[in-house]
Amino acid sequence: MAGPFFERKSVSGALLALTLAACGPQQQQQPQGGPPPVSVAPALQREVQEFDEFTARLEAPDTVEIRARVAGTLDKVHFREGQLVKKGDPLFTIDPRPFAAEVARAEAQVAAARTAADLSKSDLGRAEKLVAIQGVSQQEIDQLKSAVRNGDANIKAAEAALVQARLNLEFTQVKAPVTGRSSRANVTPGNLVTIGDPVLTTIVSSDRVYAYFDASEATFLKYVQATRAGNMPSQRTQPNKVLLGLANEQGYPHEGRMDFVDNRLNPATASIRGRAVFDNKDGYFTPGLFARVKLVGSGAYNAVLVPERAISTDQSRKLVLIVGPNNIVQPRPVKPGAQFDGFRAVEGVKPGELVIVDGLQHAMPGAPVTPQTVKLDDKGHALPAPPAAGASK
Structure with a gap:
């Protein structure tokens, strides 16, 4: 009798051990839980100036078609095609x-x-x-x-x-009426020229360059209102600063000033023509090039900035998600303003409040999150974390 009793006891013990072994790993694999992680950055307060960007075309202030003022046989050509000529330099000689x-x-x-x-x-x-x-x-x-x-x-x-x-x-001595760069000579010596025909060559001035651009009606009215309200200087007293960048340049490395605004809007395009002038004594700009111009449109003022990607839309409202006390997500309606690189000026957020910039899909209003503060560059992108001290190279 003793043999079978101990045999059954040992079998029951083995089954119990197997049951505990099976339950143990299942309990360890269950998730621990906790608020989801999100990346946050404090709202910034900076002194900013509003601006508008346009596409412009460069033109020379003076473009002169050189024509003969007397009829006769062309005797000599005194310039090299494409060279820089000064006012009064001889270009052609008629017999x-x-x-x-x-x-x-x-x-x-x-x-x-x-x-x-x-x-x-x-x-x-x-x-x-x-x-x-x-x-x-x-x-x-x-x-x-x-x-x-x-x-x-x-x-x-x-x-x-x-x-x-x-x-x-x-x-009979055809001279340059302006200082600038010459084009090709359209007539060679020995040809007969008449008064005004043909065009002997063309000269464009090179000491300055104009950048012409078209602004929308809304933009024009914004600047008019700002001038009347005293938020920006009058064009007569202090022309607006204009920055320019060519197609192969980063940013806007060249600085000029507003020179002219047309006296009427074009009804076909609902836009008005503006012009900025830039120094070109080094001959860097060539008439006809396209350029990007940035028109500074207001005086300096303090604004609260948040990354552009932190702003979301809820039906007709613009929102940002704030991490409040106890790491609770709080939706905050905001009024967006001007954009400055990767940031947007907003009303409704206080400087220093933590704004969620990454992980918005994991943040639920009223729910807790695990905020991880990141540093942002000038474009609003997160900077990589510095390497840990003592890390192996």
Whole structure:
């Protein structure tokens, strides 16, 4: 009897051991639970200035088509195509010989007119001496006076013709009217050119450059309202600062100023043309290039900034999720303002409050979370955590 009793007891003990062994691992695999982790960053308070971005096209302040002012045979080309020329530099020479001959003829006519006028004055002087003895009639005196006046008029006409002849001779030397960069020479020596046709070359000024852009009606009204409210200086007293960047540049490394705003909106596009001017003494800008411009649109003011990606939409409202006391998620309606790189100015959040920037899908309003504070760069992106002290290299 003892043998079977102990056998049954040992079997029961083995079953109990197996049951405990099976239950133990199941209890260890059950999740421990706890609030989900989220990344948070404190709301920032900074001094900012609002701005608007536009696409602009660069143009030269002066674009001059060089044309001949007298007709003749093109004699010489004095410039290298594409070179920088200064105001007054010779560009082309038209054969001056016919015009030099015309100057000589006009000078001879002036001399003849002066000789004839001197003779008329001498005749009038001699006749006036005979008036006392009635040796000449009044009619003859009047005729002599008229001859003197005609002689003076002939001198003026001859002198005017001489001035025109000298101008035509001067026009045979085609000179640069502005300082700038030349285009190609469209006419080569030996060709006959007429007045105004063809275009000999083109010069664009290079010391400054204009950036033309179109602003919407809403943007234009915003700036008008800000100026009237005193939030930004008047265009007459202090032109707005404008920043510019080319297609191959990062950011806006060039600074200029507003120079012109058109006097009417284009009804077809509901936009108004604006212009900024930039220094170009080093010749860095080329007319015709596209550029990005940033127009500073307000005075400096303090604003609360949160990362752009931390703002969500709930129907018609904009919200951010705040980690409040006891790490409880609190939805906070906000009024978004201007954007500054990766940040957005908002109303409704206090500086220093913890805003959830990553892990929004795990944050439920009214539920606890495990906040993990991260540092952000200027674009609103999280910076990598510094390596732990003593970590192996």
